[in-house]
Amino acid sequence: MSYGEAFLLGITALAAIFSTIATYMAIMERDLLKAVIFSAIQSTIYAFIYYMLMAPDIDLVYIPVAVGLYPAVIIALIKKTTREEKP
């Protein structure tokens, strides 16, 4: 493995750690709108990871669904219910 390849894979690993943090924040956040944004951040990082792992086909379906459509569904749901999650 060349140094360049190792560097890119290292960035991918770092992105994976950030995505886990974003998932954790999405679960712990009481404000559901912020939770959706954290979830979208996680999706964006995943899209990057898919690209780095050379899976462009799954990336092309992941970007519109996980970054566009899925937050839109959840935000529509939040608008029709409540924004705060009750303990």
Place this chain on the structure above:
Amino acid sequence: MKHWIGICVLILTILAISFVVAANINVLLPSTNVRTLAEIYLKYTYYPWDKYFTAMSPEACTSIVWDFRGLDTVFETMVFYLAIIGAIALARGVPLKPPKEIKGEPGLSLIVKTVTKIAPVLIIAVAGSIALHGHLTPGGGFQGGATAAVAPVLILVVFSQFYLLKRGVNKNSMLLLRSIGLTGIGITAFAAVLIGLATGHYAFVLQNQPKPLAPNISLPAFVGGQLISGSLWFFNFFEFLAVAAGFTIVFLLITLPEKLAETKEEKRAAEGGEK
């Protein structure tokens, strides 16, 4: 403070698991024999020298999805179809019509609207290229359809639902488009059989290129010198229509203002309750 403890624990866990995996990499990695399957797929995805086993498409994913394991994809399409039908059945009897009088200017600010007038055109163009080039470059029908569905969602949010409804993007027109897509997938799946019946040869359902038991029937891999990979282009195109229209229906129903969805009895009951 609470979050920091959780995040630290999370990162330590990730590092510990990574260390364990890296230390035992020889045991945990799958054997190299598994990859011969991938080699076969990569070899035969575009291999005109052995016409019985190739899908005639340089894109391995689309060849696998619509040729090598085409029946799985037909069932996946059916699952998606049932999900959309379920959503439509839940919203039965709901009139999806814009009200006669709309108070004020619906939607977001002028800046957002101006940008959104340009963006959906680009989104649809990109979606079309993803779907119609699905047999040549990464992409395909579902990918293109999901991308195209972002455009109506954007318009729904920025311009309001009534903007779409007034321009004919409603439940019925989208259902029609979706039915055209699904019928197209069905016809493409049976195309080889229909040709076989007409010419008196054996052929298979979901057949693309000639097969050892059906050597005389195949769908054209090239049309006018352009590679269309037999059935793959048609599957991608019709799946694109079905998926884009299906997602649009769901979003039209989800974003419907609940006051419009009330029936006359419910309105009367609500008024009676207020008194």
